[in-house]
Amino acid sequence: MPKDYLSRGGASPWFLSPPHLDKPLHIPHRSRHVPARDWTLYPGPIKPDWHALADRKGFQVHSRIRDRMHLVLDCNICAALTAHKLYTLRTANPACGGCQHRARIENALGAGLVFLHRDPEHRHHGYYRAACGHIVRRNFGFIERVMRGEVDIRCEDCLNLRDAEGARKQGWTLISCDPEGYHNYRFYEHACGHQQRVVRVNMQWGQVDCARCGSSWTARRSFIYLVRITWPDRRLSVIKLGYSANPAKRFRHQLGLGPSARIEMLRTVTLPTGHRACALEKQAHADLRKRFPDRVIPPADFAGLINVVTEIYHPDLIDHIQDRLDQIARDHPES
Ligand SMILES: [Zn+2]
Ligand SMILES: [Zn+2]
Ligand SMILES: [Zn+2]
Known part of the structure; x- marks a missing residue:
């Protein structure tokens, strides 16, 4: 762009x-x-x-x-x-240029977007603001298909943030798209400094071994955590449910939190493997999104404050999530 x-x-x-x-x-x-x-x-x-x-x-x-x-x-x-x-x-x-312009604005709204302007280089493309706050460039025909529910707007920025976040949880850093050009691969760097290509879904699920140090994060103990993050200067308080091999270490840095953010760790539950933690956490998020869609904070509300795009909820859900973590802890007594 x-x-x-x-x-x-x-x-x-x-x-x-x-x-x-x-x-x-x-x-x-x-x-x-x-x-x-x-x-x-x-x-x-x-x-x-x-x-x-x-x-x-x-x-x-x-x-x-x-x-x-x-x-x-x-x-x-x-x-x-x-x-x-x-x-x-x-x-x-x-x-009529006016009717065409209005149709673009209305189609964008129908697709859940805000039309910003046309692409000066390509007459069939325009720039739009997506619900997440990011700017996407799409073909006008594509927007009509989104409007009709045939395809989804997939924001590349959000996808990259999600991929980077998934990698970080496994101790890897997302470097770039695949140098060999395959869409389902990405290029990552392990905590030991070694860089390699990994299938992006495998990275998201923690199914990855470092070719140099051989350390498999999935086999090690891991934690699901519940944290409250408050930005007093913004009068904003949210909770985040996540998992990590070490939630205490460099948490602020991992989440890209600025100095004004206050972090209060509310709970950690130990799980026998990273893979188990990952699966349980994903399940919990799916249930929360389904049961409490209005308590999921839209990414636009915390854009720039924290470098995640999902898994952020209203503090109302603390008790509910604590109950769920109790259940998970009961199911894994010897962890
Ligand atoms: Zn007209
Ligand atoms: Zn986005
Ligand atoms: Zn390594």
């Missing part, structure tokens, strides 16, 4: 504000190479049959523009102005 995408939004080439018009003028993509200064009023009469033709196609002829071949059409539905060739009016159904 180009870093300067926002700055381009202001000077969008898809509509101009010629001084002689009182509204923005939408420009069809074939004419976007034309400099703004060329879109000036063209003197000359508007022929009656143009009016009749425009009316049949949902427009009024507003005025002539640029040269003898171009018109400004005023949309009967949204009253936006769009420049079109007289030839297009005669032979085709001219599109």
